[in-house]
Structure formats: structure tokens, C-alpha cells
Amino acid sequence: MFPRLFSPLAIGSVTLRNRIVSSGHDTVMAEHGQITDRLIAYHEARARGGAGLIVVQVAGIHETARYTSHVLMATDDSCVPGYRALAEAVAPHGTLLFGQLFHPGREVMDLDDGTLTVAVAPSAVPTERFRVMPRPLRLAEIREIIDGYGQAAARLRRAGLDGVEIVASHGYLPSQFLNPAANLRTDAYGGSAENRLRFLREAFESVRRHCGPDFPVGLRISLDERDPSGLPADIAFAASVSLAGEGLADYLSVTTGTSASLAGSDHIAPDMSNASGYLAPLAGKLRAAVRVPVLVAGRINQPQEAEHIIADGQADACVMTRAMICDPEMPALAAAGQTDDIRACIGCNQACIGHFHLGFPISCIQHPETGRERLYGIRRRADRPKNVMIVGGGPAGLKAAAVAAERGHDVTLYEAAGRVGGQVLVAERLPGREEFGGAITNLSREVARAGVAIRLRTTVDLPAVQAQSPDLVVVATGARPYRPPLEIMDSPWIADAWDVIRRPESAPPGKIVVADFRGDWVGLGTARLLAAAGHEVILAVRGYAAGESLQQYVRDRLLAAISRQRITVLPLVRPFGADDDTVYLQHVLTDEPVLVAGVAGLVLACGSSPANELLDTLDSAGVPALGIGDCLAPRTVEEAVLEGLVAASGI
Template sequence: MGVLFPHLFSPLQIGRVTVRNRILSSGHDTVLVRDGSVTEDLVAYHEARAAGGTGLIVLQVSGVHESARYTTHVLMATDDDCVPAYARLARAVHRHGAKVFGQLFHPGREILESRDGSAPVAWAPSATPNERFHVMPRAMTDAEIHEVLDGYGQAARRLHEAGLDGAEVVASHGYLPAQFLNPKVNVRTDGWGGDGQGRLRFLREALRSVRRQAGPDFVVGLRISGDEFSHDGLHTGLVLETVAELDAEGLLDYVSVCAGSSASLSGAEHIAPPMFRPAGYTAPLAAQVRAVVGVPVMVAGRINQPQEAEQIIAGGQADACAMTRALICDPELPVKAEQDRTEEIRACIGCNQACIGHFQQGHPISCIQHPETGRERRFGTLPPLTRRKKVLVVGGGPAGLKAAAVAAARGHEVELHEADRRVGGQVLLAQLLPGRAEFGGAITNLEGEARRAGVRVVVGSRVDAQTVTAAAPDAVILATGARPRRPELELMDDPVVLDAWAVIRGSEVPRGRIVVADWRGDWIGLGVALHLAARGRKVTLCVTGFAAGEHLQQYVRAAMLAQAARARIDIVPNARIHGADSDTVYLQHTLTEEPVLVDGVAAVVLAQGHEPVVDLEPVATGLPADRVFAVGDCVSPRTVEEAVLEGLTVAAEL
């Protein structure tokens, strides 16, 4: 077992704790917290990953002081009443052989929201503003600094009493300890600033407080960005000096290395790097840290496959790998890899939509490919069959594939028909856009699950009434998807008007300026604009919203907008398309209704959303209502996330 990945599945000693393998789930917010406390949903979420073979689970941040409430759903460890709930979580993880650490946290100026809508007072070393959230903090007094430092130790003591194996002080991503370290943020002239030793003092004292109050058996680590990749962030040289000095003082049992900063848009992208970043790109940062410390080093940053983690560890760049989003996507990744069942692993595609994207919208964590994530108590164990049914699934996009896979896994006889030569639906288009090839992995994974579950997949088969009659199914699941929507436009002099799907598929596009008219503000309009720019066209992207990519997860949006800026794509906000002639596109400003004209245009590309394909509804109405189900875009055009979730929900109830 594990012969493919001998380094990944060797034990690791961290302080006085032995971890069974080198795979860890690093700290990440789940929005499965209520009133600052551990919930049964959070316990079930982490227990699923422990049961799947993860060696170490690091919980999301635990606030060490009341001023650390950076969201309304942050875990808090500021009162002894928190201990029993943490203990339930620790027991759940331990009974599957995994270890569990906490995170000790204060955001400083990185405040995202408040409890009642009024802006809280943010604490920081100095009154240096945050660029991303536009927070102006207040410089902490000496008494407040000591109060927070004691909070680190008190929180660690509570986690130890609850049975956790260790905790890490979070100095990553520009949070409070990093703010004290940073000479561009910490401009104090007292004993907490002034020079390198003064700026290091807060982090040093936080670690000492933890060690003093938690005791010698408790593992104490440090999470830090190897580089904050921000105009005013910590650079690698200062980080290396910091970790080397703290390790030499015996304050660290391990270092967990990541990248980026919450304080700027460019730095924040690295918190959960989208698919535009290469796999394991942060490993060189971890290697530099590992060269200056004598304790184990962990690394996080787009490590989605066991072979990537094995290579990093075997190459000496790190001692363990955080595969957090990979475990969100497939909680059983470790056991599958250890049993050499790599073809069954559901690989994360770095879309960020339902993991970090949900967090930033205040919704519980999930995954567009695996909506069971975050819903373990509802879908973790599906109900047994009372009667085996014959199920006909019409449409092989994400919704149809998920419905078929789940229904077959439960024991139903399932046949799926897809009109095109390949299953996949719109995902086959999405993967053709610049930097989005990995998105196609969603269909590779879903199709694999369906076929392994025993689904009979028939491609090139357009279902009609005769097909349904011949199949004589007990249940029909309609997953017929959507088609491009073309609104009524005033067209004169025969302008060239194409839809986005045609352009992605390779239709000829004239030379010259191309206007992309984007109604939705998602990956299609911005992606097609980048696609056309890469083909040498001058592009103007006109969007109905305030900004391009408005409905994309913010790190994905930031990466794509950076590419658009480099490609010199012109973006016109608040503009709806009205019409076109041979060389001019006519738009209306969405706020003033005044005309907006773009001249010298060779073609218009429409990204105007979709309309549901309901061609089979007349067929379906001939069957009893309790035997026909519709899922995905044929119900209402949305995203892969809703399609897969609906496929799961319907199939779980058959």
C-alpha cells in the first residue's frame, strides 16, 4: 500500500506528536460556526476528512481576543465555555487516527465585516490603512498589546484542555503578527517597533505566551507567508530572518509556509490561488524556509494531486503538504492514493467557486464537484433503496452526470443519453478559454464516477418520445441544459454578430476591433475577451455591471482582470447592448439610459446569458409527475455548482 508515494505516506514527527502521513488540511474558514462556537456540522466536516485518511487537520482560525472577530462566523477561544465543543471535534478526528491542531488568530487591521453592520474599531500596531478593505485601524496601546498576547496563551491552554494536539500562531497573510513585523505597516518608535528586534517582539512574545500557558506537551507552530507578494508586504528575506531567529530560540515545533497577503488585491489572490497559478508554485518558498530552520516545514499552495505532494517532499522542499482544497473536493483522497487508486481521485480544479467563494459570501463551505462537502450530515450517508428503479437521465452535462452517478451508486439501474458525441455540456467550452483548461477536469471526474457506479452512457443519442417509451423508465431525469440567449437588437447594414459559444468553438472572427457585450459578468464575457486578445484582436468588453467579472469569485476575478489589463482590453462598465451597424455598436448606459457608442468595430460577440432547453417537456408531461425530475440549466440557467447539487439532491431521494 502507498508504494506509489512512499514519502507522502511515511510518518512525520512534529514535536511530541507523530502524524501518520504527510497530508494535511490547513486552516480554512468553513462558515460552519455558530456564535463563535464549534457546531455538529463542523465536526462532521472534519471527521469526513479524518476518516478519508488525512494525517493532520488544522482547524480554522480561533480568535484570541474579542477584537479578533474579523467575520461574524469566526471561531473564538476566548472563554472556557468553548472547551467542550472543541473536545467533541478533537474526539471525532482522533477516532479515525488523525491529529488535530488549532490556529491562534488576530486579524489586526484585516477586518471583513461586523456583527451588526456598523464598522468596528480595528486594532493594529500603527494607524496604517488597509488597501483591500479600506480599513483605517487604531494603534494599539501597550496595555492592549499585553492583553492580546495573554489571549494567545489563554486560547492555547483551552485548546490543549480540549484535547487538541497543538496549535499554530497565524502570522500569515498580513494578519496582526505580520503587521508588527512589517516596517511599512509598523511605524511605532516604542519597544514594539523602531527596529527589527522591536518589530519581532510581538510575535516572539505571542509564541512564549502559548508555550508558557499550554505546557510542554502541546505542539506549537507558526504559519507565515514566505512572501506576501504585495507592494507593502513582507518579503522573503525578512521572513527567513524571522523564522531562523525564532527557531534558534526553541520557540517553534514546525513552520507552515504559504504566500500572499489579505491587505491587497494582488496579494490576496495567493490565499486560495486560482487555476491560473501552477501546481505547487509556493514550494520554492518552503524550501528556503526549510534551509534555515531545524523543524519540519509544511507548504500550501495549489497542491492538488498526490504525485505533486510526493515530488515536493521527495525533493526536500517541504516535510508535509497542505492539500486543503483537494480534500474539500475529495475527502477520501489520502486513502485512495495510499491504496494506489489514483484514477478514482476527484481532482480539485481550482475554481474557488464554492469553497473560498462561499466563505466570502457568508455561506457554508462546499465544492461544485462534490456538494456533499459541508453537507455531510445530510448527504454523508444516503438512504437505502426500498425498490430498485430503472432511471433514464437525459443530458450528459454536470447535472445529468451527477444524478446518474449517485442514482447508480445507490443501486438503481441507470442509463444516460447525451445528444452530442461527448458528455460535458458547457464545461467543454469553459476549458477552451485561456487559463481554464483545468476546468475540464470536472467532467473527467463526474464521468468517471458515473461509469464506475455502473451507469450506461449513450452518446450521440437525442432522446424523443419514442426513446422514452422504449426505455419504460420508472423515473426520468431531465438535464437538457441551456443554449445561448440572443436578445432582440436593432441591426442595420448586416453587421457581424456572433455568440460566445461560436467564438470559443473556433468560428472565424474578423480582424479589427471586437466588442464583447457581456450581460452576466461571469467567466464567459471576460474569458472570450481574453481569448480574442490572444488571437490578436483589439477588444472592447462592455458589461452591464459595475465591473467585468462581477459574479466571479474575487481571486479568480482579480487574476483575470490583471490579464485583461496586460492584454490592453478596454472595459466599458454599465453598458447594455442596443444594436449595431456595419462598424458601430450602440449601447445604453444602465444608469442614465444615455447612448454609448463604440466606433470602428469589425464584429460583435454576444455573451448575453442562456435560455433553458425545454424541448423534452412535452414528452415529460406524458408521464406521471412523480416520475419526472428536472435538474440544472433546463430548470434555470445558472452554474455548474447548482447543476451538480440538484443532480445529487434528486438522485438521493429516488
């Protein structure tokens, strides 16, 4: 079905069995700089699922490369046993394993383990994002770091890895040397193009010296950092062509963006507002200029897209990392022609890179088994099949139904509405969030494959439960919008955000205040929807800024959108009351009134309260029941799906 995607690819002295690549991504599963059993289980699941090549996350090659408290380190031999265990877990599945050689330079986050942040760079030039002032590297340190690339590569080779790549992407140290805006040196490592390339060239030579000519070494590079102060695209292109042409780089792995700026970092894991495969044309230009394989990243979610990119000659292999975070079985399903069964990544960024930014192990909102392979990676059959009623077809109920049925239980799911999906059906109506509905498409497919019976337009009460006499009722009845107490005078137009999202035309013409308690997509999205319909919109947020609880890249894109839409944000306010043409707010720090006059209405995006009446009724009647999802407390989609998994795994 996908002849090019599933054809072998030679990289230097090794051959990939197919052209599906999991690129290096920080899983936050390393501890004390070392590979853990959790990380091994994570990668083994992707190898078992059919990946052609797994590139393990970045490993620091020098003490100054410790950019987070959870980075892997390859600075001494203590890393070898962990890498060896990982290689031994992956190899039996036919997947090749490469490592990433890494130095962040000035891209250092504040370490959260009490260690003082040390940032070194070619020159003392800070970045917009981390705002750390780096110390210029001394010549002796540059030599030490270059040697570190070779020494680290030799350790990974000894551990049994099949190759390595030097990370020059995303504004990290090699990129800083190449970039005339970051490299102001006047010695042999700065100034001319040749001098600025010297660091990277010597890093490759160091790896060759320590590992020999037959050990594959690749280059990971951002061909366009999308930052006015970042590495210019023509310099990145020329450096890639030189290193490949000189026989130093065995392959080129193309990405985009930089960690150094807000707008550039949004491309490290491009969210759903970016088109699928949007980097392929850029990679295609490089591929036409070199004779080594070119790999390309950039929201390639599905095998059909990957096949198309390779067939078009834009790349030799496709980086599909989040596609396999979301569905580790994706390559095997594609190879078997079961494309409808692939759980497609929706580019929400919430549990993968979102967890990384929060400092805990990555997962997937649709597939919480990711990162928890040792607990939930293998579905265990139930000791005794039970008759299970699931009430509510939102994300929690759907996941619970699928998992319970996969474990052998007899499961029926009841949904009061005409469609399953719950609040996701609201979320997908917002501008730029259309793809979010894919989560329900995927969960519905899981439910269907597992053999769950579904009863739509069916309300469940105590007599209905007693008539079925199930072994267990799983209550996932969701939530309803929360309305804070308000002082209301006259008859102002006040509506809940969920209703406005469903029917934006219901808002009266004129200026609308959107009161946002949670800083999530509901308030921001409602404001955008109303502005797009021609309203002047004031977004009154209780936090310091709009979208505070969203993942950074998603939030940045939304903040850029509301800026373009001229939406006014009022921070640190709560709604207090309203009359016909004024919304009364209060400053949350001073309690002083903040009045917005001349308004046509107020929209409340103040979260939700649990719809838990059925659960209470069943409890009182002594019927075995379990609550999950929003009916217990407000839950994100991620939390709801995880709760469905955990609950059904215990039945």
C-alpha cells in the first residue's frame, strides 16, 4: 500500500527497514542523566510498532551542556550500560537506534534541581526566550567541547547504537557558531563563513576520529529558524551542503524553528494550526543539492502524507515522532493496510511537548498509555468478564468503554445526545481547533474495534440501571457551565461560552465582554469567534495573561491571532455584575472596580461544575458505580481519557 515508505533506506553503512523515523525528543524519562527502564519501555513500544529508525533524545557531550535537570548525559562511561540496555531492547524488533550529540550553548532553562544555570556561547548575546546572558567560550573550552562530541559518540557506539547525529538545529550551540547575529568572535571560530562553520566541521571530524569512517553520523538542522535574529536560511543550507559534500554528514535531518525566540520555538513541535508536511518543499530543495539521504519533519501525521512526500522526491524518509507518540503501532498498521485504525495525532501539543515544558514525562492526550508502558502498555484480560454500563460518551466514557471491552468485558455505552464526543464537539467549533474533533473520531474507532454496543439518545436513570442489573456502572456524565454569583441589574444579555460557541449568531451586535476564569481555549476561542463575527471584544481574564493554562506553542499562536484580531485583554479581573450596557469587573489584587461601558453583553467562560446526579443516585441505591471524568470535577480531555484508562484497567 505504501511501497516507498516501506522500502529500505541506506544511511552510510546501515540500512533502515523502512522510512519512518522517530526523531530525538526529550521524554523527561531520563533520571540523573541516565536512561531509565521507563524510557526503554517507551522506545521498545515504538520499535515493536514498526519504526524504521529511533533517534534517542539529546545527550549532553560536555558538563556545560546540562540544559535541563532531566537531560541525558554522555560525558562519561556511566552512560554506557543504560544505552546498551536500550539498544538490546530495540534491536530484536528490527529498528535501528541512533543517539543525539548535544550542546545547547545559550539555550539553557533555569534548572529546577538547585543547580546554578551556566550558559556558554560563542559570544555574549542573550536570546529573546530564555533571556540568559551567556559567557563567551574560551578557545580551550571550544577544543574540549569538540572533543566531547567524539568521546560521547564513541561511548554510544560501544553501547551498541547504530549511529549518531549532531544537533545543530533549533538555535543550539553549532547553530550559534554558524549565526553571524550570535557569533561575534574575531578568532578562528568567528567572522567569515568558513570560520563560523569551523566548530561544526571539527565536531564531525572529532566523531569520525573517535568512531571511524563506517559509523553513521548525521546532521540535524533547522533550515529556517523563523527568527529575525536566528540562523539565516541560506547559511544553514550552505553548511548542510558542505558537510554532506565533504563526506562528513551521512544524512541530513531537516527541521525548522529555534528554541531562542517565541515565534521560532512554536515550530519545534508545530501545533494543529500548521499544515501537515509543511517543511517538505524546503527539504526538497536541499535534497536536490546533496547526495546523502534527507529526512524531513513537520507535522507528518499519516502514512499517506509520508508516502506522498517520498514519492514527490522531497525527502528520503519522514520524521513522524508525534504520530508514534500518539500511536506506537502506526507503522505496523500502515504496513498491514489498516489505515482507518491509526490513531492520528491532532497537533494539540498538550501531553507531549506540553508535559516536557511542565517538567514531567511525556504522554499523549489520546493515548495515555504513552509514557506509562510499564503499567498500561499491555492490555491484561479480565479474570472474569463483567456486564458493564458506561453512561456518557465523552472522552472519559469512550476510553473506559474501549479498554473495558478490550479486556473482555461486555460493555454498553449510553449517550444522551445524538453523537458521542461531549465537550470535544464544542472545542472543535473554535477557530483553528477543527482538528481537535479527531480525538473523538479516534476514540470512536477504538470503541468500535473493541466491540462496544452504543445507545445514542438514551438517558439513563436508576430504573434503567436496575432493569439491566449490570455488574458495574461507570458514570461519565460530564459537566455543565459554571456561573459565578453576579450582581445583575436591569436585563443584560448574559450567556455561557459553550452556548455562544454553538451559536455565535446569538450574541447581540456590539461590544462583548468575555470573562475567562481558566485561561484555557474556551475563553480565548470564544473571543476569537466573536471578533471574527464583527464584534468588538474585551477578554477579561482572571490570570496574568490570556491563555495561561495552555501549552506555550498553542498559546503563542492564539495570542498572535487575538492580537491580529484587535481583541483587548484585561488581565487580573473577575466579573462582579452587569446591567444593560455596563459590565462590572473587579481587580483580583485590589478589589477595585473596573467598569467596561457601552457593552452589548457578557459571555461567561468560567469553567464547569460536575453533572454528578446519577452517580449520587446510584450510590444512595447501593448500585456498584464508579465516577470518571468531568462528573467528578473539571477535567481536561487528557485527564478524562487517562481516568477512563485507569478505571477500565481496574475492572
